[in-house]
Amino acid sequence: MNCPSCKSSNIKKKNLVDVELIIKYYKKKGIDVGYLFTGLDKIEQHECLNCGLIYFNPAITGDDAYYSGLQRDKNYFYNDKTEFEFSSSYVGRTSKVLDVGCGKGMFSKFIDCEFYQGLDTSSLSVELAKKENINVINETVQDHSEKFAEFYDVVVLFQVLEHVFNIDDFLISSLKALKKGGKFIVAVPNNDSFLKDTVNNYFNIPPHHVLQWNEASLMQIAKIYNLKVVEMYKEKVRDVHKSWFYTTLKNKLWRKAFHMNYEICMTRPHLILLNLLSIFLEPIVLIRKITKYHKSQDGHTIIAVFEK
Numbered sequence: 001m002n003c004p005s006c007k008s009s010n011i012k013k014k015n016l017v018d019v020e021l022i023i024k025y026y027k028k029k030g031i032d033v034g035y036l037f038t039g040l041d042k043i044e045q046h047e048c049l050n051c052g053l054i055y056f057n058p059a060i061t062g063d064d065a066y067y068s069g070l071q072r073d074k075n076y077f078y079n080d081k082t083e084f085e086f087s088s089s090y091v092g093r094t095s096k097v098l099d100v101g102c103g104k105g106m107f108s109k110f111i112d113c114e115f116y117q118g119l120d121t122s123s124l125s126v127e128l129a130k131k132e133n134i135n136v137i138n139e140t141v142q143d144h145s146e147k148f149a150e151f152y153d154v155v156v157l158f159q160v161l162e163h164v165f166n167i168d169d170f171l172i173s174s175l176k177a178l179k180k181g182g183k184f185i186v187a188v189p190n191n192d193s194f195l196k197d198t199v200n201n202y203f204n205i206p207p208h209h210v211l212q213w214n215e216a217s218l219m220q221i222a223k224i225y226n227l228k229v230v231e232m233y234k235e236k237v238r239d240v241h242k243s244w245f246y247t248t249l250k251n252k253l254w255r256k257a258f259h260m261n262y263e264i265c266m267t268r269p270h271l272i273l274l275n276l277l278s279i280f281l282e283p284i285v286l287i288r289k290i291t292k293y294h295k296s297q298d299g300h301t302i303i304a305v306f307e308k
Helices: 019-028 064-071 082-088 106-110 123-131 141-147 167-176 215-224 239-257 268-290
Strands: 011-018 042-048 054-057 096-100 115-119 152-158 178-189 228-236 298-307
Touching: 011 019, 064 123, 082 106, 082 152, 082 178, 082 298, 096 106, 096 141, 106 115, 115 141, 141 167, 152 167, 167 178, 178 215, 215 228, 215 298, 239 268, 239 298
Parallel strands: 096 115, 096 152, 152 178
Antiparallel strands: 011 042, 042 054, 178 298, 228 298
């Protein structure tokens, strides 16, 4: 399978993921995903050597039932994402803003604009938005852009592109809705950050994330769709991710010391053993915590601002 972004065939296989482990994880959360993986026991992780995008094959994506199940957890939505405050500076009072894959439309609370339109295909997201009188409708960007071509001054995709495998159609439609000279803002998990070393990060694999982006693969978007790169911003590790960052650091140091191969998903006995061994690295990590080492390291999100 060629790269879904740049279409290059210059790819390599990185990892295999055990489908049974994914199903067991979600079962503990009360969510059935087994039907999404019918007939599969493994999924492959590939890296494009041309643009740096990492993707999964087959690309198993979550449906409305899956995301509705996730969104019933009150911690699923972050109300203070870095991209909300950062991107608000690109929105003026006369701006028309399209928020694609907006969830319950929390970005609208960070901006003062002439018109805000949120799109989400999750019925529960639309329901939650209505309760807060936020303008969110259940419609695809493909359908919406047909009716509102070159209508918006700003189009944003916050934590969306990692969920979409057919990105060419998705991006063409998103850009179709944007005026010439308008700003196109994309925020995704930064897979050049500590995320690339996390173990059992089930939200960064199918059926949640089917693509893993970094700066190089985002820059490729500009080349493919003839966009100007205005700004590329990488957040540092936030306090909400601090504990996760240091746990990941300990596990990484231990694996490096004993030349252990990295695995995306580990069985519970192996993970328990790794965590127990990592206790011996606590003094090293404690020093780094005291010096706030995490504040200098790339965090969860990278934001790209493009101009059409």
